Amino acid sequence: MAIIQLASDNPAFSFLIKKNPASGMVFRGIRKGVANGWFSEEGIYHVFFQDAQNTVSFNAKDEPAFDYLNLSKYTSPFAYLQMINEFFKTVYTKENDQDKVGFQNRIVFSMIYARKEHYLRFFNQYFEGYDFTAIQKAEKYYEVTILSNGKLADLLKISNVFCLFLAMNSKEPFQVEDDLIQKYIQFLIDLDVPYFIRYLFAQNFLFRPKTFQKFKSQLEQTEKYPIKLQFGNTHLQRRSAIKSRFNFSNSIVDIGCGEGFYALPFAQKLEAPLFYYAIDINPDLLLHVEKRALHLEIENIGTYASLDYFLENAPSEKVDVLLTEVIEHMSLDQAEKLIQQVLNFVNFERFIITTPNRDFNVFYELEGEFRNEDHQFESTTEEFQNWLSDIVQRSSQFEVDFFQIGDTVAGISTSSGAMIRRKGVE
Structure with a gap:
């Protein structure tokens, strides 16, 4: 009933x-x-x-x-x-x-x-x-x-x-059919729903690239503000942005690897003898990565309980470094020390950092709030760029390029990204 x-x-x-x-x-x-x-x-x-x-x-x-x-x-x-x-x-x-x-x-x-x-x-x-x-x-x-x-x-x-x-x-x-998608997108347009509902709709119903491309422009139609949607959820959008900036010609050091969202697919792109160094302070997450790598028969992943422990055993080869959605989980001082440690002691060519863009929180209706309770800070685009530029410019060895990641609303993106290079590295 x-x-x-x-x-x-x-x-x-x-x-x-x-x-x-x-x-x-x-x-x-x-x-x-x-x-x-x-x-x-x-x-x-x-x-x-x-x-x-x-x-x-x-x-x-x-x-x-x-x-x-x-x-x-x-x-x-x-x-x-x-x-x-x-x-x-x-x-x-x-x-x-x-x-x-x-x-x-x-x-x-x-x-x-x-x-x-x-x-x-x-x-x-x-x-x-x-x-x-x-x-x-x-x-x-x-x-x-x-x-x-x-x-x-x-x-x-x-x-x-x-x-x-x-x-x-x-x-x-x-069964999600195109006619059903068309009907409900028209409802969303008629109601002129805010960005986040459109994002949820895309995740739930436009989960195939072909379908997403077919209906993307319609789902973006609104009188509120210009919207540009990207395929996938925010995690996939970040991974896609990072993937496009790595050429997988170096081993990778992943600081704060979590459950292996980057480690497992990226390790499979590295040809021998390249290696993937997965670092996390949570032993349960490292165990999960090890089990998943074993299940997927990935043999070029090594796990480390801290960056310090990795540096004690660090190889002499050049690497690329990944620090994604990590720094906001510590204080600004701790984040600065971590980045300085990488700059001073890791022989890298490319060093990618990502963090949530606080400017975007208004579109999640999170004014005055952080996206997660365990975040200790969140920066606007300008704050992040000024803060990181100051750190990088203390040395003449490095240069930094900034980029934006994910959906954009009124020209504001969900995440901020930066790639630090040693000067002379393309």
Whole structure:
């Protein structure tokens, strides 16, 4: 059983949804079940879906298709999507002069599955003019209410987008077709949603390069500010930017290697006898890298518990150095000392540093906040460039080039990057 309640103060509500209060209950077939729609009173319409007997219309990959206790049949975001489209499609596909701003509109999903629960917070945070309330009924199951004084059509468009995001991240198989992508991008354009919702849409639905290129320019359309999206999430965008600046002709020293996001793919690009030196102070992360390298049969990765330990055993060969999204996890003084240690004691040709660009935080609605709780500082583009230039210019051996990484909004990028070279190195 899935239940939707749609309510409005607009006196033309019944005309907008094309339902006559005097006509009684409406029945519609949805997959293997039946949905019923009715007015409980003027201005409040309910839709109730139930599968026939013990069949399951909306079941997860690992759930049987015949089960009278199957939870998915009661809470699936797909069920709510189909109910909205079956009963209220004309509201948002055909403009109606009676659908006016200023009336309170409300939609309630009685209990919906949310595997990625932070999406509930995202939608409340990034959709101005809409109030999302989520009441937890069980683990990952919520009663969700969306309130708005805007147009009813816009409320239903947002409800569609909301259910689509939950459906994409649910337990059920989901085929993403171009027609569906086109439909929902148009919703995002109509609603003129902020950057972060567009970014999430690209990550969830434009995850193939060909599809991303096909719909990229449409998804960037907004009256708010110029947007330039890049393929992949912020991590992939950084890796792509770094990959384009390394020629993999030297061994690589990765300081703060983490789980091996760079180490595992980059090590495979190095031809013998080149080596990948993965450094991290977290022994659990180093163990993870070692296990993954063993599983992937990568034999040219060595792990080190600190830069000091690496330097005690450092080879004489020239290397390229990677320090990505690390310095913000320490104080500025510690970060400066770490960079100076590399400049003074590592025989490198190229030294790449990346860090979050605080200028961009406004587009995450993080004004006055850091992106992660464990960050000790975050710099604007200008602050980062001035700070690093001062460090590099203390020696006549080095020069630094700065670059921007990732999506840009109003000309501001998600991350700042720098490549330090020994002078004379191309």
